[in-house]
Amino acid sequence: xxxxxxxxxADQKQLRRASILTVALARFADTPYNExxxxxxxADAAVAKGTLYLYFRSKExxxxxxxxxxxxxxxDELDASLEKNRRATSFDNVVQLLxxxxxxxxxxxxxxxxxxxxxxRNVDLTTVRRFKTRMKERVLNTGALLEASLPFLKPAQxxxxxxxxxxxxxxxxxxxxxxGVAAEILKEPELALFRVxxxxxxxxxxxxxxxxxxxxxxxxxEK
Amino acid sequence: xxxxxxxxxADQKQLRRASILTVALARFADTPYNExxxxxxxADAAVAKGTLYLYFRSKExxxxxxxxxxxxxxxDELDASLEKNRRATSFDNVVQLLxxxxxxxxxxxxxxxxxxxxxxRNVDLTTVRRFKTRMKERVLNTGALLEASLPFLKPAQxxxxxxxxxxxxxxxxxxxxxxGVAAEILKEPELALFRVxxxxxxxxxxxxxxxxxxxxxxxxxEK
Amino acid sequence: xxxxxxxxxADQKQLRRASILTVALARFADTPYNExxxxxxxADAAVAKGTLYLYFRSKExxxxxxxxxxxxxxxDELDASLEKNRRATSFDNVVQLLxxxxxxxxxxxxxxxxxxxxxxRNVDLTTVRRFKTRMKERVLNTGALLEASLPFLKPAQxxxxxxxxxxxxxxxxxxxxxxGVAAEILKEPELALFRVxxxxxxxxxxxxxxxxxxxxxxxxxEK
Amino acid sequence: xxxxxxxxxADQKQLRRASILTVALARFADTPYNExxxxxxxADAAVAKGTLYLYFRSKExxxxxxxxxxxxxxxDELDASLEKNRRATSFDNVVQLLxxxxxxxxxxxxxxxxxxxxxxRNVDLTTVRRFKTRMKERVLNTGALLEASLPFLKPAQxxxxxxxxxxxxxxxxxxxxxxGVAAEILKEPELALFRVxxxxxxxxxxxxxxxxxxxxxxxxxEK
DNA sequence: AATGAATGAGGATTCATTCAT
DNA sequence: TATGAATGAATCCTCATTCAT
Numbered sequence: 024x025x026x027x028x029x030x031x032x033a034d035q036k037q038l039r040r041a042s043i044l045t046v047a048l049a050r051f052a053d054t055p056y057n058e059x060x061x062x063x064x065x066a067d068a069a070v071a072k073g074t075l076y077l078y079f080r081s082k083e084x085x086x087x088x089x090x091x092x093x094x095x096x097x098x099d100e101l102d103a104s105l106e107k108n109r110r111a112t113s114f115d116n117v118v119q120l121l122x123x124x125x126x127x128x129x130x131x132x133x134x135x136x137x138x139x140x141x142x143x144r145n146v147d148l149t150t151v152r153r154f155k156t157r158m159k160e161r162v163l164n165t166g167a168l169l170e171a172s173l174p175f176l177k178p179a180q181x182x183x184x185x186x187x188x189x190x191x192x193x194x195x196x197x198x199x200x201x202x203g204v205a206a207e208i209l210k211e212p213e214l215a216l217f218r219v220x221x222x223x224x225x226x227x228x229x230x231x232x233x234x235x236x237x238x239x240x241x242x243x244x245e246k
Numbered sequence: 247x248x249x250x251x252x253x254x255x256a257d258q259k260q261l262r263r264a265s266i267l268t269v270a271l272a273r274f275a276d277t278p279y280n281e282x283x284x285x286x287x288x289a290d291a292a293v294a295k296g297t298l299y300l301y302f303r304s305k306e307x308x309x310x311x312x313x314x315x316x317x318x319x320x321x322d323e324l325d326a327s328l329e330k331n332r333r334a335t336s337f338d339n340v341v342q343l344l345x346x347x348x349x350x351x352x353x354x355x356x357x358x359x360x361x362x363x364x365x366x367r368n369v370d371l372t373t374v375r376r377f378k379t380r381m382k383e384r385v386l387n388t389g390a391l392l393e394a395s396l397p398f399l400k401p402a403q404x405x406x407x408x409x410x411x412x413x414x415x416x417x418x419x420x421x422x423x424x425x426g427v428a429a430e431i432l433k434e435p436e437l438a439l440f441r442v443x444x445x446x447x448x449x450x451x452x453x454x455x456x457x458x459x460x461x462x463x464x465x466x467x468e469k
Numbered sequence: 470x471x472x473x474x475x476x477x478x479a480d481q482k483q484l485r486r487a488s489i490l491t492v493a494l495a496r497f498a499d500t501p502y503n504e505x506x507x508x509x510x511x512a513d514a515a516v517a518k519g520t521l522y523l524y525f526r527s528k529e530x531x532x533x534x535x536x537x538x539x540x541x542x543x544x545d546e547l548d549a550s551l552e553k554n555r556r557a558t559s560f561d562n563v564v565q566l567l568x569x570x571x572x573x574x575x576x577x578x579x580x581x582x583x584x585x586x587x588x589x590r591n592v593d594l595t596t597v598r599r600f601k602t603r604m605k606e607r608v609l610n611t612g613a614l615l616e617a618s619l620p621f622l623k624p625a626q627x628x629x630x631x632x633x634x635x636x637x638x639x640x641x642x643x644x645x646x647x648x649g650v651a652a653e654i655l656k657e658p659e660l661a662l663f664r665v666x667x668x669x670x671x672x673x674x675x676x677x678x679x680x681x682x683x684x685x686x687x688x689x690x691e692k
Numbered sequence: 693x694x695x696x697x698x699x700x701x702a703d704q705k706q707l708r709r710a711s712i713l714t715v716a717l718a719r720f721a722d723t724p725y726n727e728x729x730x731x732x733x734x735a736d737a738a739v740a741k742g743t744l745y746l747y748f749r750s751k752e753x754x755x756x757x758x759x760x761x762x763x764x765x766x767x768d769e770l771d772a773s774l775e776k777n778r779r780a781t782s783f784d785n786v787v788q789l790l791x792x793x794x795x796x797x798x799x800x801x802x803x804x805x806x807x808x809x810x811x812x813r814n815v816d817l818t819t820v821r822r823f824k825t826r827m828k829e830r831v832l833n834t835g836a837l838l839e840a841s842l843p844f845l846k847p848a849q850x851x852x853x854x855x856x857x858x859x860x861x862x863x864x865x866x867x868x869x870x871x872g873v874a875a876e877i878l879k880e881p882e883l884a885l886f887r888v889x890x891x892x893x894x895x896x897x898x899x900x901x902x903x904x905x906x907x908x909x910x911x912x913x914e915k
Numbered sequence: 916a917a918t919g920a921a922t923g924a925g926g927a928t929t930c931a932t933t934c935a936t
Numbered sequence: 937t938a939t940g941a942a943t944g945a946a947t948c949c950t951c952a953t954t955c956a957t
Contacts, residue, residue, distance in 0.1 A: 143428040190417025197362040205366040235458030589874040640859025643808040651812040681904030
């Protein structure tokens with residue numbers, strides 16, 4: 024695993040790439056994106072700074088790769104869970120499963136909060152296209168699984184639901200992890216109102232949302 | 247309006263402060279936060295760079311003030327609309343009213359997308375507290391108005407709904423206004439899936455959400 | 470002269486600018502352009518690095534300003550000398566005067582050797598235009614003085630002669646000040662052939678050139 | 693020609709060396725020295741970067757070899773032309789022949805403009821000595837040919853003339869091929885004065901110079 | 916209160932060169 | 937001999953913020 028010296032084979036290179044990503048992710052856990060320098064990542068990964076740029080064309084690309092990985096893992100877990108209880112799934116199960124899958128992915132949450140504002144700048148067009156194309160496949164696939172689990176969903180509503188969840192996750196993550204001063208302030212009891220627990224909020228919002236969808240499926244979307 | 251030379255009275259100072267904010271907002275319309283320098287704002291406002299720091303302790307504080315203003319205006323409009331058709335409001339009206347109030351506030355949307363990740367750093371504790379406290383009042387007030395308009399809402403659910411809306415707006419704004427490369431890529435027809443129209447998405451999501459809430463109010467939140 | 474603290478008036482600013490240039494020129498005397506860093510210049514000038522960029526938009530612009538100054542001084546001396554013995558000037562006097570004016574300007578020579586390959590890159594269009602325009606005036610003026618001193622010169626031949634001198638100076642400077650290894654090698658007696666003394670070469674070449682021009686003026690340029 | 697795999701014999705090695713040089717020269721035609729990376733040359737030559745360093749100790753050495761080649765070819769052509777019309781050569785012929793020989797060697801011109809400032813740094817002492825020694829031979833030889841063609845030249849004046857031509861070529865090349873911004877600016881009609889056509893200038897300058905030399909030979913160098 | 920000159924930490928990125936394989 | 941992964945020094949420039957005037 025250690026991979027001393029040079030990575031000659033494609034496998035070894037993949038390994039080194041992975042090790043850089045692992046190190047970056049670990050450091051990202053305690054350091055905000057802005058404050059996390061390529062210098063530091065290189066030092067942690069015990070490689071020269073230049074080596075970083077051998078594997079990633081820019082800092083943004085490195086973190087986008089991180090996000091892509093985390094996203095893939097999330098989809099993996101989601102798909103597995105959905106496939107497991109494919110039939111006879113109450114939508115409470117689905118909601119729970121969605122929230123559980125996010126609960127243990129703090130890095131994924133922190134990354135998703137900055138993908139669109141930070142990581143998708145200064146990145147190669149082709150890189151983004153590949154990333155988005157892959158993401159599309161997964162969204163469609165997982166969307167279909169959702170449709171299978173939630174019978175009241177019409178075709179295409181699975182993918183659309185994932186989009187809405189995406190938005191919710193981004194938004195709640197912003198609210199749940201305030202930065203710097205705000206984090207301090209929200210500890211004051213008068214401001215308890217603004218303290219957000221991502222999982223709880225997501226749970227309740229998704230639940231309500233799915234109920235609404237189920238209702239609309241049954242009685243039409245008219246009031 | 248010209249406001250040449252020194253602002254001595256409190257009124258004059260308020261005027262100058264406002265003029266700086268106006269100028270900053272105007273420029274923010276065509277320049278992303280990162281690329282909008284204090285230099286540029288000062289030049290546009292026909293004021294020395296140092297003067298900016300007489301009115302705002304940091305760049306973040308300036309933009310937080312901008313956000314506070316926009317937020318207040320949004321609440322103003324919301325409150326007015328909700329008060330107008332206080333009784334006999336279908337929830338479709340409420341949804342429409344909410345979306346309409348956002349449709350014409352592009353700057354508010356761009357600001358809300360970065361408040362928690364960018365603007366609430368490097369800001370004075372007191373400033374944030376004042377801001378949050380004021381925000382709390384408005385949330386509670388508008389929350390109450392929502393409860394009045396939507397009879398199926400239980401106490402405190404109005405404010406909670408606003409929180410959820412907040413998250414949705416942040417999330418959809420991120421998806422709807424991709425930066426740099428992503429914006430280009432999403433023009434490609436195969437990636438149409440990821441093209442998000444904020445208003446539409448908000449409309450449909452809110453509608454469904456409210457339906458879910460109405461349903462839960464009627465039949466309990468159990469399945 | 471020391472100019473401690475801030476330069477508020479235009480005069481003081483000019484002074485500081487000049488002091489930076491002076492320092493840079495001094496350091497350029499013993500350090501090749503490539504090895505002379507902005508860091509070093511800032512340190513020598515006892516200003517922050519950023520201050521350098523307040524006065525010059527880039528390293529190249531700083532050195533172009535240096536060259537412009539040296540060029541102006543050269544023209545000044547040339548013009549003065551030419552005006553002094555305006556009438557009754559043997560062309561030997563003119564040749565001597567030209568060579569003398571260069572002999573004590575080693576920095577000018579080192580700068581002229583890199584203006585076209587290095588300094589005119591990464592510079593603002595307007596800056597170059599202003600520089601070239603000013604240079605044109607001086608070339609025309611000094612060209613006219615040359616025509617006055619050397620009666621065999623036809624109109625416009627003065628400026629053209631300056632152009633040729635320019636080329637000769639660049640070329641001979643390259644040959645006369647070899648860099649690094651070459652400098653060492655040329656010390657070997659077998660390679661004496663390549664040792665060039667700029668002043669001597671310029672003297673003999675200019676002399677011959679003027680003789681040729683005088684001859685052409687008298688007998689036509691046909692053989 | 694393909695030269696796949698290893699070059700074992702001296703011939704094969706020479707061939708590979710030549711192929712690298714060819715490729716580098718081709719790329720140098722459209723890319724300035726600074727922007728032409730060893731990476732790019734290796735890629736173009738379908739060779740690993742390390743292989744480059746098997747044949748040339750540094751980037752500078754590679755380009756110096758390029759220059760040496762071009763220089764040799766130039767001398768070859770010059771010698772051939774001079775030998776052909778050895779007797780009965782008007783000096784107009786010689787001037788023409790010199791200019792013609794340069795007209796079609798743009799790469800030679802671009803290289804000669806940077807030999808002394810760039811290429812002779814970071815090169816092995818022995819390499820430079822060998823290069824200079826060979827150059828000396830050719831200068832003396834071609835110098836002698838010039839003396840044969842131009843009867844008014846005294847012994848050693850042929851080589852000296854080549855030195856002067858060298859300087860002129862360097863200088864005029866600098867003026868004729870301005871970089872970046874300067875190239876743009878000189879297109880403006882008011883700056884037409886600075887637009888230099890290398891061939892024309894060289895023609896007129898050499899002509900005048902030779903006339904001067906002829907005159908001096910006839911009447912002495914005194915006025 | 917207003918100015919705007921000065922600050923200087925800060926960080927990404929390049930690329931010639933080396934060396935393990 | 938060939939490879940190409942790894943190196944890491946080297947450097948420019950930005951820009952929010954301060955503070956002397």
